[in-house]
Amino acid sequence: MNAGGAILRAVVGVAMLCLSMAAFAQPTDTAVKAAFLPRFARYVSWPPAAMPRGSDPFVLCVVGADPFGAALDEAARSQLIDGRRVIVRRMSSLAGVESCQIAFLGSSQFVGQMGSRPVLTVTDSASTTQRGIIHFVVAGGRVRFFIDQGKAAQRGLTISSRLLALAAGVNQ
């Protein structure tokens, strides 16, 4: 073992650490979206019938393809909505979607099939063209979202003006 070899290893190590820190400091758009998803629950009110019973947790469903993976579970774990935990349920079809309060629709076909169920539907411009009530976009390097207030109203949902204020656009 010579001194030159040791210095090289140290330099390589520092460089790798810096890279990993940069990755931590600059979360990906997907990670941001995963972090946003459970938080929407705080700014939306559901009709009483659509709320979880008792102290049951909020149910966040991912229907179809799941772009978030463990990041979503992570984000959900750290959130409490009026004392309720948030659990993530992944499903391949809309069957059983009534039990969800928030549903991320992985493909456009589900958007049309949701009907007027009191579920906050979220879509991503990266995966669908059809828009749910909340529709993620990336603009100016930042994750933004559109809100379709009219659709929300049709489904008996009320969206807080505080959230509306952050929207990139609101469809009445």
Add this chain to the structure above:
Amino acid sequence: MSRRERIHSGWRSAPIAIFGIALLILLGGVAVIVINESTYSRARVEQTQGLADVLAATTSAAVDFDDRAAAQQAVDAFRVNNQIRLIGVFGRDGKAVAGYVRDGSPIASTIAAMPPPPENDFRIESPIVQAGQHIGTVYLDIDRESASRRASRYLILLGLFVLAALVVASLGLAQAQLRRANRELASRAEALAQANTLLEEQIEERAKAEDQLRQSQKMQALGQLTGGIAHDFNNQLTVIQGSADMLARAELPDAKRIRFAQAIVQAATNAASLTSQLLAFARRQPLKPERLDLNDLIREMDDLLDRTMGERVKIVLDLHPLACRVEVDRTQLQSAILNIASNARDAMRGKDGDGGGTLTIRTSDLGVSDGKRMVAMEIEDTGAGMNVDTMERIFEPFFTTKSMGQGTGLGLSQVYGFASQSGGEVRVRSEPGKGTALTLVLPCIDAAVTPHALAAEPGAALPPAKILVVEDNEDVGAFAETLLSELGHQVTRAATGEQALDLTRANEFDIVLSDVVMPGMGGLKLAEALAKEQPGLPVVLATGYSQEIVEGGSGGRPVILKPYRLATLSEALAQAMRRAT
């Protein structure tokens, strides 16, 4: 003096009081400011808390979704409030989301890196809570108070100081003035005291001067009196001496001798009346008061008055019935009336001596005053009257307006003395050209009138008797002895009362004639002693003037007045003898 000092000492503590008051004002003002400030601070904290809460609510979603632009926008909305020094919005992880610092410096990147607020600032913290979850924190630093407010507070404080200073200054000024006034007062009091001392000295000097003046007036009056007496007595003595010289001539015929003897008697009578009037003025005349009716007496004197006044004077009697009698010496009252009347006559005679007029004698009842009932007799003439100066002096002895030899100046003095001695008074009313009225006011006696025996008893001659003459004056004693021996009496003389008493024990006498005023035992004492030892022995007292008799009377014993005439003496002795037997 002590009070002045007390006032001084009271004011010496005044500066402390003044400063105390000023201090109280200051303290009160500061207390008000402090209370005001704390109230204001509380309100400000509450208000700022409200601001922070609003900011926390408006930025909740922005923080939640890490929307820094939106959060900053919300923060920027608060920048209009220039009292906000710093706004910091931090996420749940403690990292800054948005912020604003008034001085333009960047906001700290984390809560931990935030510097503490400056001393004058509040730091208000408000948690960002959404749906029960704590998602961040808002910090808000705000000025404790606005600049204008601070300025106004300092202004108020300044005002208070100025006010306190003014209070101190004005009270101090007032006190200084008071002190000056006090000093002035003290000096004035001193000056007053000095003036008072001076005044007292002057009063004393004046009193002394007045005493001297009174003394000199007394001496003047005395000179007038003695001069008057000397003048009148010299006239009478001239007659007596001249007549006596003539009587000593051997070849004088009997008729002339008798005339000279009569002249001597007349002169002596005049001199006696002079002394009598002097005594009357001096109110030392032995009076023999009797109760009599004033109207009766005046009526009895009508003839006498007619003769005195002459033909040209008409006499009018205006007599009113009087309810009471008076008790006075009849002879003295008659003299008084005659004295007034003769003055009236002279006043009505005029310069050429042939004038006339009316003399009115009026009596009236004056009623009761001061518990005494008085009657009045007014004698009014229509003569020349008097001016005020004359009126003031008419009762002075030897004061007269008549020419030398016309009057003695003793007439009205007698009236005055008589009235005073009888318990009454004389009033005079006169005006030049309008006549004079003199009024005798006399006190009433509610008793029957003493019957007046005009000529006692018929002068039955005194049979030869053994008489003891007690007289300390050798001349008078010898004269009495000669007189009585000539009348056929057997006379023994004693020079003192004690000697007389011894003589009466050893010898038998029919009667004692004693002087009143003698050294040692006087006549009255002797009479009293004799009344005890020899009750049957009559005593006749003789006096020229006696204080004792004037004051206490003679105890019922007959009194003859010196100088006495032969007839008076033998009459009195005879009456006493008769009464004793």
